[in-house]
Amino acid sequence: MSSGARNGPRQRYLPIAEHGLIGDLHTVALVGTEGTIDWYCCPRFDSPSVFAAILDADDGGLFRISPDGDGWSSKQLYLPDTNILITRFLTPGGVGEVQDFMPPRRAGEAAHHHRLVRRLVAVRGDVRFVVDVAPRFDYGRDRHEVTLAPHGAIFRSPHLGLSLSTRSLLEIVHGVDVRARIQLRAGETATFVLDLAQPGEMPVPCVDADIAGEFDATVAFWRDWLSCSNYTGRWREMVHRSALTLKLLTYAPTGAIVAAPTTSLPEEIGGARNWDYRYTWIRDAAFSLYALLRLGFTEEAAAFMAWLEGRLRPAVDRESGPLQIMYGIDGREDLPEQELPNLEGYRGSAPVRIGNGAATQLQLDIYGELMDSVYLCNKYGRPLYHDGWMELTRDLEWLMDHWDQPDEGIWETRGGRQDYTYSRLMSWVAVERAIRIARQRGLPADLHRWMAVRDRIYNQIMERGWHPGRRAFVQRYDTDVLDASLLLMPLCKFIAPTDPRWISTLDAISSDLVADSLVYRYDLDASPDGLTGKEATFSMCSFWWVEALARAGRVDEARLAFEKMLTYANHVGLYSEEIGPTGELLGNFPQAFTHLALISAACNLDHQLG
Numbered sequence: 184m185s186s187g188a189r190n191g192p193r194q195r196y197l198p199i200a201e202h203g204l205i206g207d208l209h210t211v212a213l214v215g216t217e218g219t220i221d222w223y224c225c226p227r228f229d230s231p232s233v234f235a236a237i238l239d240a241d242d243g244g245l246f247r248i249s250p251d252g253d254g255w256s257s258k259q260l261y262l263p264d265t266n267i268l269i270t271r272f273l274t275p276g277g278v279g280e281v282q283d284f285m286p287p288r289r290a291g292e293a294a295h296h297h298r299l300v301r302r303l304v305a306v307r308g309d310v311r312f313v314v315d316v317a318p319r320f321d322y323g324r325d326r327h328e329v330t331l332a333p334h335g336a337i338f339r340s341p342h343l344g345l346s347l348s349t350r351s352l353l354e355i356v357h358g359v360d361v362r363a364r365i366q367l368r369a370g371e372t373a374t375f376v377l378d379l380a381q382p383g384e385m386p387v388p389c390v391d392a393d394i395a396g397e398f399d400a401t402v403a404f405w406r407d408w409l410s411c412s413n414y415t416g417r418w419r420e421m422v423h424r425s426a427l428t429l430k431l432l433t434y435a436p437t438g439a440i441v442a443a444p445t446t447s448l449p450e451e452i453g454g455a456r457n458w459d460y461r462y463t464w465i466r467d468a469a470f471s472l473y474a475l476l477r478l479g480f481t482e483e484a485a486a487f488m489a490w491l492e493g494r495l496r497p498a499v500d501r502e503s504g505p506l507q508i509m510y511g512i513d514g515r516e517d518l519p520e521q522e523l524p525n526l527e528g529y530r531g532s533a534p535v536r537i538g539n540g541a542a543t544q545l546q547l548d549i550y551g552e553l554m555d556s557v558y559l560c561n562k563y564g565r566p567l568y569h570d571g572w573m574e575l576t577r578d579l580e581w582l583m584d585h586w587d588q589p590d591e592g593i594w595e596t597r598g599g600r601q602d603y604t605y606s607r608l609m610s611w612v613a614v615e616r617a618i619r620i621a622r623q624r625g626l627p628a629d630l631h632r633w634m635a636v637r638d639r640i641y642n643q644i645m646e647r648g649w650h651p652g653r654r655a656f657v658q659r660y661d662t663d664v665l666d667a668s669l670l671l672m673p674l675c676k677f678i679a680p681t682d683p684r685w686i687s688t689l690d691a692i693s694s695d696l697v698a699d700s701l702v703y704r705y706d707l708d709a710s711p712d713g714l715t716g717k718e719a720t721f722s723m724c725s726f727w728w729v730e731a732l733a734r735a736g737r738v739d740e741a742r743l744a745f746e747k748m749l750t751y752a753n754h755v756g757l758y759s760e761e762i763g764p765t766g767e768l769l770g771n772f773p774q775a776f777t778h779l780a781l782i783s784a785a786c787n788l789d790h791q792l793g
Contacts, residue, residue: 195240196530197221199448200753200768202237203259203268204428207285207297208435211444213237213772214283216259216754218249218270225343226297226379228434228441228512229461231321233345238447238535239526244319246377248281248301250274251311251364261755265405266427267398268755277308279367286397287404288435299377302394305367312367314375316347317360322523322537329359335386336361344380348389349373413479416789421749424756425778426478429471432775434512438486439463440471441512443760443771449532450761450770454716457532459539460760460771462518464509465494465549466593467776469556474779476563477786485565490514491553495574504585505578506553508546508595509539518542544591545600550582551609551616555675558616561624572626579617583636586610587643592659593668594704596712602660604648605668611640612675644677649684655691656684664710665695667702667724670731674783680734689731700747701762702728719761719769722751726780733784733791745788748781 194217202213202221210230213222221237223246224230235243249255255274262269267284282302303312320327320340327340335348336355347353351363351373365373374389408430414422432441443460450456468487475483493514494506507516520540528535557575561567567575586607589600614637621628647660658666669688673680696703701720705712725748732741751762758777760770 196237198767199237199529199759199772200757202753202757202772203261203270203283203755204431204444204757204773205266205268205283205285205299206431206444207287208431208433209288209297210285211431212283212285212299213445214259214268214270216257216270218247218257218272218281220246220283220299222445223299224444224461225345228444231325231342232323233318233320233343235319235322235526237445238529239323241527242319242323243526244317244323245315246301246317247315248303248312248375250279251313259754261424262402264409264423264427265402266431267401267405271306272310274308274310277310277369278306279310279312280304280306282398284398284401286401289400296379298397300394300397301375301377302398303365303367303373303375305369305371307369309369310367312363312365312373314351314363314365315356315360316362316375316377317357318345322535323525324523327359329355329361331355331361332385334388337380337385339380344382344384346378346380346384346386348376348378348386350389351375411479411482414477414786416785417792418745418749418785418789421752421756422478422782422785425781426475426480428757428773428778429475429775429782430480430483432471432773433483433486434463437512437514438483438488438490439510439512439514440468440487440775442467442509442776443774445771446537447532447535448529448759448769448771450718451532451716452530452763452769453532455532455534456714456716456718457528457534457536458541458771459520459537460774461512462509462539462542463490463512465491465506466508466546466552467779469549469552470783471775471779472556473559474782476559477782481564484560484563488557488560488565488571491556492571492574495571495578503543503545504581506549507542508544508549509542516542541591541595541597544595545588546592546595547582547586547588547590547606548593548603548609550578551612551675554579554613554616558620561620567620567624567626572620576617576628579613579633582610582613583633586636586640594712597714598712602647603666604644604656604659605666605671607640607644607648608669608672608675608677611637611644611677614640641677653691654684654687656688658705658710662710664706665692666705666710667692667696667721667727668704670702670724670727673734674727674730680731681736686735689735692728696724697728700729700744701725701751719763721761722748722758722774722777723760723780725762726777726784729784730780730787733788738788738791741784741788742792745784 236245325340446459447457520538522534592603702724757773759768759772
């Protein structure tokens with residue numbers, strides 16, 4: 184992976200793309216190319232932030248390690264086949280680097296402390312570093328105290344304590360932060376370890392041999408995990424980086440996969456389309472499971488299926504039915520949305536939100552994505568058990584009674600419910616996959632009723648979702664608006680990828696929603712979504728388009744579009760939710776949906792290319 188480069192000194196807001204990701208399968212940190220951790224929530228993905236300079240450069244908090252002085256530049260890369268990030272600094276006096284990693288929990292470890300390790304190494308010459316540790320607990324709302332100790336410092340807020348362990352000399356600055364200035368010669372190292380601190384705990388000595396052991400164990404963990412991949416195709420480096428990213432977005436205690444590890448990174452600079460993605464969407468996670476299964480990671484698929492089965496329950500007296508569209512990583516359902524006026528937002532893009540009010544929306548498509556994942560997992564991963572089947576069929580019966588109604592749709596619009604074609608499409612998928620599972624396994628099912636419902640949905644889509652004038656399937660009934668979600672029609676086997684109706688739909692989408700290789704979800708002017716502002720192209724849809732082209736036999740066109748999309752990844756192979764008009768990454772970062780769509784498109788293109 185080619186490395187990015189930045190020139191010091193620090194910008195007020197680094198571009199979203201100028202970050203790499205580290206994590207320990209409980210939480211993550213974003214590390215900028217200038218050596219600053221701009222985002223870190225502890226101890227979980229959805230915990231309040233400790234460092235949030237990416238959302239407020241002045242008051243969000245940061246952990247900076249960078250050269251002391253001017254005239255330096257930086258480059259960043261991953262240690263191959265791992266999630267260990269290396270930021271290299273080229274200074275007038277020499278070359279240094281910071282190795283950032285978070286050791287995953289080891290088998291038999293009594294407690295997981297979420298250690299964030301930052302090891303400085305002088306590679307050539309003499310390098311002077313300045314280290315600033317300035318936490319701002321609870322999104323900057325909690326005050327804290329700092330105390331120096333024999334082996335570092337302790338930060339304590341009303342709800343969380345952190346220890347900073349180091350052999351370097353620290354000083355307190357601004358009354359609540361610490362700073363160190365370090366000069367290293369070639370071959371010398373210095374280490375800073377940030378850790379949870381329970382009441383009464385103090386920093387522990389930083390022993391070089393112990394840090395080296397943790398580094399080696401973390402390298403071994405990621406390489407052992409990646410060795411299970413069965414992908415040997417043309418785009419191995421990008422596919423494996425996407426797989427490693429999806430794994431980083433997995434919450435190990437439950438198997439849940441977050442949609443993205445950040446909140447409120449804007450879809451438009453200065454706009455208000457800023458949402459909290461640190462939760463598990465049924466839809467996103469189901470597609471992630473599919474991508475992991477494609478690569479042979481059956482253990483992750485089994486863990487996620489166990490998490491999904493925990494969400495299945497009898498229908499309750501609520502409009503959204505037995506399933507919510509999203510849950511907390513621990514399975515909780517209550518995700519109240521609120522704004523944080525104390526944070527200015529990335530480059531002034533307010534409001535900053537935590538929680539997500541879309542959790543209670545009715546989105547009927549999630550039942551199709553869920554059942555498709557169950558079908559694939561039953562076929563290639565863990566077999567479906569009796570209790571799980573009975574719970575699934577109970578929810579399926581609810582869907583068969585409620586599929587023919589307006590909903591908010593896949594894109595979580597806030598302009599009222601509509602008869603979305605995609606919602607009907609995935610309702611068809613839910614029933615069709617259930618029929619397949621029942622037949623393959625001989626499981627109890629009312630097949631006559633199920634097949635009748637399946638056929639009614641199919642016929643309705645063909646009659647009302649098809650617009651004869653546009654010669655295309657449309658976003659919602661009784662309109663002529665196009666929608667990129669319908670690129671999944673041949674991918675989920677609703678229609679043959681070379682069917683004349685589908686080819687003309689693909690041509691219409693390519694004409695109206697595609698700019699070079701970049702795909703818009705829908706036309707905001709033709710289909711207002713109840714939100715202010717604009718949005719950029721949606722990276723996941725671009726990979727869907729690639730796969731639809733390949734399946735339609737337009738392989739050369741698909742391959743060129745795929746290669747173009749690869750150029751929009753950042754310097755370490757990560758994608759955010761959207762790509763702006765000048766190629767900048769926008770939206771929450773990195774986004775699981777985009778990386779799983781990349782994996783699927785790469786696998787299909789490899790197949791088509793032979």
